[in-house]
Amino acid sequence: MKAIKLIIKTKTQKYPILIGRNLISKIPKIIKDNYIKFGKCLFVIDKNVPKKLIFQIKKSFKNKETYSFIFNANEKNKNQKTINSILKILLNKNFSREDCILAIGGGITGDVSGFAASTFKRGINFVNIPTTLLSQVDSSIGGKTGINTIYGKNLIGTFYQPKLVISDINFLKTLKKREIVCGYGEILKHSIIANKNFFNYLNKKFLNIINLKSPFIEKSIYESCKIKKKVVEKDEKEIGLRKILNFGHTFAHAFEASLGYSKKLNHGEAVILGIKTALKFSYKKKFLNLKQFKFLENHINNSKLPANINKYFSINDLNKIIDFMVIDKKNNSNKINLILLKKIGTPIINKRYNKNDLKSFLKEELVN
Numbered sequence: 001m002k003a004i005k006l007i008i009k010t011k012t013q014k015y016p017i018l019i020g021r022n023l024i025s026k027i028p029k030i031i032k033d034n035y036i037k038f039g040k041c042l043f044v045i046d047k048n049v050p051k052k053l054i055f056q057i058k059k060s061f062k063n064k065e066t067y068s069f070i071f072n073a074n075e076k077n078k079n080q081k082t083i084n085s086i087l088k089i090l091l092n093k094n095f096s097r098e099d100c101i102l103a104i105g106g107g108i109t110g111d112v113s114g115f116a117a118s119t120f121k122r123g124i125n126f127v128n129i130p131t132t133l134l135s136q137v138d139s140s141i142g143g144k145t146g147i148n149t150i151y152g153k154n155l156i157g158t159f160y161q162p163k164l165v166i167s168d169i170n171f172l173k174t175l176k177k178r179e180i181v182c183g184y185g186e187i188l189k190h191s192i193i194a195n196k197n198f199f200n201y202l203n204k205k206f207l208n209i210i211n212l213k214s215p216f217i218e219k220s221i222y223e224s225c226k227i228k229k230k231v232v233e234k235d236e237k238e239i240g241l242r243k244i245l246n247f248g249h250t251f252a253h254a255f256e257a258s259l260g261y262s263k264k265l266n267h268g269e270a271v272i273l274g275i276k277t278a279l280k281f282s283y284k285k286k287f288l289n290l291k292q293f294k295f296l297e298n299h300i301n302n303s304k305l306p307a308n309i310n311k312y313f314s315i316n317d318l319n320k321i322i323d324f325m326v327i328d329k330k331n332n333s334n335k336i337n338l339i340l341l342k343k344i345g346t347p348i349i350n351k352r353y354n355k356n357d358l359k360s361f362l363k364e365e366l367v368n
Helices: 023-033 051-059 080-092 107-122 133-139 169-174 177-194 196-210 216-234 241-246 249-258 267-284 290-302 315-326 355-367
Strands: 004-009 014-020 040-046 065-071 100-105 125-130 147-149 152-156 164-168 336-343 346-353
Touching: 004 216, 014 023, 014 216, 023 051, 023 164, 040 051, 040 080, 040 107, 051 169, 065 080, 080 107, 080 147, 100 107, 107 125, 107 133, 107 147, 125 133, 133 169, 133 177, 133 216, 152 249, 164 169, 169 216, 177 196, 177 216, 177 241, 177 267, 177 290, 177 336, 196 216, 196 290, 216 241, 241 249, 241 336, 241 346, 249 267, 249 315, 249 336, 267 290, 267 336, 267 355, 315 355
Parallel strands: 014 164, 040 065, 040 100, 100 125, 125 164
Antiparallel strands: 004 014, 147 152, 336 346
8 A cells, every 4th residue: 555645734844744554664765755854863762662673764874873862651751851861962962953853652752852852952853753553643743742740741842843754554563452542542532523424434444443454544544644634734833723632631631640640541541531531521511412422432332442430540539630630731720621522523622610510520420
């Protein structure tokens, strides 16, 4: 199957996303074809990426001066300490603004690499090779970078677009099933907020997608990226429309933070839980009718996706979850800002609720 190319055009950057198989074997040509020039390159690598694939990529850069920073890419290491380690290499090796950072890993690797790239000498070339389904359909598109703090997730960051994104589907074969489910959460979110036909496709072809069958996985990645592309091009800095991409995420980020970013719940699983919670809240507030709620809920339940927050949390966690929701970066008042749903393809932005509203709702969810 021929590689699919999407062009992202924002006010600050125009760049391609390539989706296909065996793309890493063509990296030198891809970089040359996209007029990206540099002398030095720092590879920022998730240590979980198979060494043989890393070797294949590095071999392509034998005529360049290259360095590597390998780290354990998890939410706890998505912090300023990691950024400082990357910047130290760039400074010690005298990188210029014309040189390049190349990320090889999932969303965390892309986030820290992009953040470091945006801050080093006010901007260095950034190329992203996302290796997880989650990063290929979500975090590699749109230029959001960020790190975590003790106060919450992604509260420090920048908007910084890459020069190029290469999504090689072969990387997905190296992932555990749990990681594929993790990425599916973002695909599902995109369909719910933007495209009923795409949701119906997911509903019918779920097993083919989750088992990485062609052409189902390629189509799912492409359609998901296309949805995010349209949103990001209209609203790069998340002033209005782009907020719809946070559907389920205010809940999800609070769930992750409440567990201390533990392995008990990864980001994509938290997003699926957040989607289910946001759907239920939309129904409770009479935005979403019962028929649509059940239609969406049945897909999550029948697909055996994470669905019940009381499997992860007890009533004792309630105040902690609410506290993290209050300090979410999308809030600009004492109220909690949520993205809700009227029907598939029609999200509602900027619905604000006080703590007690959410507390009462979540208490009921945790007890049942």
